[in-house]
Structures are given as structure tokens and as C-alpha cells.
Amino acid sequence: MLRIRKLRFAYSQTQFQINIAKLDIAGGETLALIGPSGSGKTTLLNLLAGILKPDSGTIFMGEQCISAMHSAQARRYRLQQVGMVFQGFELLPYLSVLDNILLTARLLGGFAINEELRHRADKLAMSLGIADKLRRPVNELSQGERQRVAICRALLLQPPIILADEPTGNLDPRNKHLALEKIIDETKANNSALLTVTHDHSLLGQFDRVVDLDDFICAEES
Numbered sequence: 001m002l003r004i005r006k007l008r009f010a011y012s013q014t015q016f017q018i019n020i021a022k023l024d025i026a027g028g029e030t031l032a033l034i035g036p037s038g039s040g041k042t043t044l045l046n047l048l049a050g051i052l053k054p055d056s057g058t059i060f061m062g063e064q065c066i067s068a069m070h071s072a073q074a075r076r077y078r079l080q081q082v083g084m085v086f087q088g089f090e091l092l093p094y095l096s097v098l099d100n101i102l103l104t105a106r107l108l109g110g111f112a113i114n115e116e117l118r119h120r121a122d123k124l125a126m127s128l129g130i131a132d133k134l135r136r137p138v139n140e141l142s143q144g145e146r147q148r149v150a151i152c153r154a155l156l157l158q159p160p161i162i163l164a165d166e167p168t169g170n171l172d173p174r175n176k177h178l179a180l181e182k183i184i185d186e187t188k189a190n191n192s193a194l195l196t197v198t199h200d201h202s203l204l205g206q207f208d209r210v211v212d213l214d215d216f217i218c219a220e221e222s
């Protein structure tokens with residue numbers, strides 16, 4: 001589903017470089033991305049989401065070359081095909097939980113926010129334990145509750161790619177296992193590709209594969 005080849009990326013005027021010779025993620029595959037702080041985990045997710053453009057190399061999602069997209073194409077790709085849970089959530093604080101969950105569908109335009117979609121939003125909120133908060137503005141929620149809103153939003157449209165940046169970092173042990181289980185269930189049910197950044201080693205057993213960005217990049221270079 002996702003194919004990375006000879007990917008190189010650097011921010012201007014920094015030493016940091018991402019250099020990945022080859023990485024594939026299949027449909028239905030769940031992958032944990034680990035590595036020390038500053039190793040480029042968030043940068044890699046942004047490259048896969050088409051938010052950043054590589055200096056060289058290619059990223060394919062099926063037949064589409066993400067790394068060659070113009071910014072408008074990349075935006076559309078992101079809205080239609082990528083469910084993203086950002087490290088800082090990126091929710092709209094004055095909108096309700098429900099409106100935040102429905103945001104991607106609204107931004108897509110032409111996407112009918114019908115009863116079925118509302119029902120799906122309700123069900124997701126219920127499975128993540130925030131169903132009683134649907135009408136509340138997000139700025140009245142705790143960090144852990146906001147994180148779960150971000151997860152619901154990412155999963156709503158059953159995207160073929162789910163990119164999650166430490167999506168359970170603000171949750172207590174019980175909720176973090178439940179939330180990850182839900183993300184993985186959705187991934188499997190929709191045959192999506194899941195890439196999750198995590199620092200939490202107690203969660204690694206739930207993934208099909210673990211990639212350490214540090215080891216991986218060194219191994220590919222040698």
C-alpha cells in the first residue's frame with residue numbers, strides 16, 4: 001500500500017537528515033515507529049501525509065506518487081485518504097467534540113454529513129469513552145479526552161492510511177490499550193495501513209511490526 005524508495009529529506013540549515021532506502025507497509029498491516037526524540041518520527045509522518053516534500057526519492061500510495069503531488073493535490077490526498085492523529089491534536093478548540101470529529105468530512109466538501117456518518121461518529125466516540133462529551137466544546141476537555149477526539153476524527157472516514165503520532169501518550173493504562181485496540185481493529189477491518197509513533201514499550205506487542213527509525217536508517221545505509 002505504502003512504498004518508500006530512496007527517501008531523503010533535510011530541513012534547511014540543520015544537520016538532521018532522514019534517509020530511508022526502502023520501507024513498505026501493506027494494507028491491513030500495523031506498524032509501530034519507535035526511536036529517540038529528534039530521530040525524525042514526526043518528520044516521516046509528515047512526509048507520508050504529503051505535508052513535507054522529500055528532497056529526493058519517492059513515496060507511493062498504491063499507484064499515486066505522493067512525493068510528486070502539487071500542494072492542492074496533496075491536500076486532497078490528505079483529506080480523502082489519510083487519517084492523521086497529530087502530536088498536538090490540531091483540534092478546533094471552540095467547536096464541539098462532534099464538529100471536530102466531523103471536520104474532515106466538512107473540509108472535503110460535497111461529502112454528505114448524513115445520519116449514517118453521524119451515527120458512525122457517535123459509535124466511535126462511544127468506543128473511546130467520550131460519548132457523553134459530544135456537545136461540549138473541545139477547550140473544556142482534558143488532554144486525554146482531546147486525544148481521543150483526535151483519534152475519532154482520524155478514523156471517521158475509514159481512510160486507507162492512518163498516521164498516528166503518539167496517539168495514546170495522554171491516556172491512562174486502561175484507556176491507552178482500549179484506544180490502540182480500536183485503532184488497530186479499524187485498520188484491520190478497512191484493510192488500511194497503520195503507522196503509529198509510540199514511546200510506550202508496553203504497547204509494542206499489539207503491532208504486527210516494530211520499526212526503530214535509528215536502527216532502520218543505519219541498517220539501510222550500511
Ligand code: ADP
Pocket residue numbers: 011012014016035036037038039040041042043044
Ligand atoms: P521526533 O518526532 O522523532 O522527535 P522530529 O521529526 O520532530 O523528531 O524532528 C527531527 C529533527 O528535525 C529534530 O532535530 C528537530 O529539531 C528537527 N526539526 C523538526 N521540525 C523542524 C522544522 N520545522 N525546521 C527545522 N528543523 C526541524
Ligand code: MG
Pocket residue numbers: 041042043087165
Ligand atoms: Mg515527534
